[in-house]
Amino acid sequence: MKKLMVTAALGAVMGLAAGAASAGTIEDVKAKGFVQCGVSQGLPGFSNPDDKGNWTGLDVDVCRAVAAAVFGDASKVKYTPLSAKERFTALQSGEIDMLSRNTTWTATRDTALGLNFAGVNYYDGQGFMVRKSLGVSSALELSGAAVCTNTGTTTELNVADYFRSHKMPYEIVAFEKSDEVVQAYNAGRCDVYTTDASGLYAQRLKLTKPDEHIVLPEIISKEPLGPVVRQGDDQWFNLVKWSLFAMVNAEEMGVTSANVDEMKKSTNPAIRRLLGVEGKFGENMGVSNDWAFNIVKQVGNYGEAFDRNVGPKTPLGIARGVNALWSKGGIQYAPPIR
C-alpha cells in the first residue's frame, strides 16, 4: 500500500515538473493539433456560440486567424468559455494557449500577472445604460443610483473612479458572470448597467425590451481590448501579434477573402510579402510562409471581420469610429510586413 502511494506521489510530482518544463507553445499546439482559445461565456458580436454551437465573433476571429496561421485551417480551434474572474488564471496555468476575450490592456495585467498583450483588436470605452423611463440623459445625473457590473474587471474600478471624482454617492452590485449582471439589471435591481460600450450594445439584445433602454453619451475610460498570451514564450507572442497585424494590413492593402487568390499575382511588393510570395516571414515565426494568405482566405481581413460581427449591418450596429484604419480617420494601425 505504501509503495503504491509513493509511486502515485512520485508520478504527481513528476507530472507537475513536466508541466513546468514544457516546450514552446507553438510546438505544443502543433503536437495536439488545435489552438485552445479562452473566450467569453457569450458576448454577442465578440465571442458567442450560434444556434449550431459554432463560436463566432470578433474575438473568435483572432483565435481562428492564429489557427489558420499555424495549421492553414481556421477551424482547428477549441474554445474555453471563461468568466472575467477565471480568465487570467486559466492562461497563467496553461489551460488555454491564448485569451481572446474582450480583455482590457492595463499596466497591472501587462506587468504583474505574467501576461503579454498581443495588440488591440477593438478600441473600446466604458459607458452606462439606463432605462428610458428614468428620464436621465447624462451620466452626471446618476447620483445615488444603484449600479450593476462585473467583478474582476476594469469596469468596476473605472465606475468607482468616475463616481468618486464627481462626488456622487452610488451603490455597487457586482456579479461574477455577465449573464447575472444582465439579469439583475433587467429585473430592476440596479438603475444603471455599466460595461464597455460595445458590451452594452451586445447585452442590450438580451434584455426583455431592448427599446426601453438607452446608452448614455459619456464614455468614461479607455478600454483597448486585445488578445493575451503568457510571458516567456516570445515565438508564440510574435505569432499571435502578427496574425492580428496581418488582418489589419490586409484591409489596408485591399486584400479580402474574396480577392486573395488573385492578389497573389499582384505586382505590389507589400502584398507579395504579406501573402508569402516574397520573403520568409512565416518561417521566422515557426509557421509556413503562406500564413497570412490562409488568415485572409479563411477568416478575412480586419474590416471584413468587423463588418461581419459587430458592424452597422449586424444587430449590434456599431460604426467603425476609432476602429477604422489610420488611413481612414481611425487608429487601427499595423506595423509593416517587411
Next chain:
Amino acid sequence: MSVSTEKDDSARVPLWNDPNVRGLVSQIVLIAFIVWFGYELFSNYASNIAKRNIATGFGFLSTTAGFSIAQTLIPYTEESSYGQAFLVGLLNTLLVSGIGIFFATILGVLLGIARLSKNWIIAKLATMYVETLRNIPLLLQIYFWYVAVLGVLPMPRNAASLLDSFYLHKRGLSMPKPIFDSAAVIVLLALIAAIVLVVFLSRWSRKRQEATGEQFPVFLSSLGILIALPVVAYFLSGSPIHLEYSVLKGFNFRGGMTLIPEFMALLLALVLYTASFIAEIVRAGIQAVSHGQTEAAGALGLRPGQILRQVVIPQALRVIIPPLTSQYLNLTKNSSLAAAIAYPDVMHTFAGIVLNQTGQAVEIILITMAVYLTISLLTSMFMNWYNAKIALVER
C-alpha cells in the same frame, strides 16, 4: 555473563525484525517523505511563478483597492487598501454567519419540539417543513429567495411601507438608523450595570433555593431590570439616541440604513435550510432521553414545562451539542455561496474581486482557506468547551 546474554538476544532478533526499530525507521521515512513532497510542491510553484513573471508575496494587501463594496461594517472607501477590503469581506461573512446561527438555532429548536408535539397538525407541519427544506439544494434556495421572492418586490418609488419608516423594495429593506450622541455612553453603562445585576440576582436566587428551597421570580425581575435601568438612564441623560429615517431621494432611499436584498436572501436561505437539520438533531436529542425520566419527574410532581426545562433538555443537550457544532460549521462554510448572488462576503470580495484585480491567486486562496479554517476551529473550540461544561458530572 549478562553481556553474553545480551549478545545472544540481539543475535536472535536482528535489527530489521525489532518492532521498535522498524517502527522508528518507518516513521522517519514517512516524515522525510512528507517534508520532501511539500518542498517539491513549493519549489515547483516558486520556479513556475518566477518563470512566468507573476508577482508574489503579500505586499499587495497595502495597495489601494480602488473598487467599492455594497455593504461595509467598517469605514471603507475606494481609497482603502486591499487589506481593508479583506476585513470588510471577513466581517460580512461573520455577520451573516453569526445572525444565521442565532436564528437557525431558535427556529430549529422550535421545529424539533414541534415534530414531537402531540398535536397532529403541528407535528405534521413540522415534518413537512423539515423534509422539504433539507432536501432542496441550498444554492437553489438562495436563488429562490433572491430571484423569485426579493427580486419581484416593487421599485423604490412604489415601496411597501410600514409605519412610514420601514420600506421594502427591490433594493432592500430601508429602515431608520439609531444615531448615538456622546451622552449615549450613559445608557450603555446602565445596560452593562443591568446585565451585571441580573447575573448576581440569578446566582443569589439559585443559592437561596439550594439552601432554603424558596423560589424567586428570577425571569420577570431580570426582565424588569434589563428594561427599566437603560430606559431611566435614557431619559435622565436627556434622550441621547434618536432615529435617522430613510427618505426616497432621486433613484433610491437615502439616510437611515438599508439591508441589501443579497444579505436578506442569503440569511433567509441559510437559516431556513440549516434549521431543518437542527430540528432533526433536537428531535433525536429529546428522544434519546429515556421516557422513564419524564415519568419519574412527573411522579415527583413537576409540571410539564419544568420537566422539559429541568430534566429532559439538560440531558438531551449532551446528545445535541456535538452534531449541532457540525451544523454551525456548515452554516458558516455555506455562507460562501454568497458569491452566487453578489453578497460581498470574504469569498466574493477577497477571493473574487481582489484576486482578479491583483492576479495573486495562490496567496489569496491561502488566506481565504485560513479564514474559514480559523472561524471553524474557533466555533468548534467554543462548542467543545460548552459540551464539556454540560457533560455528565461523575461524582
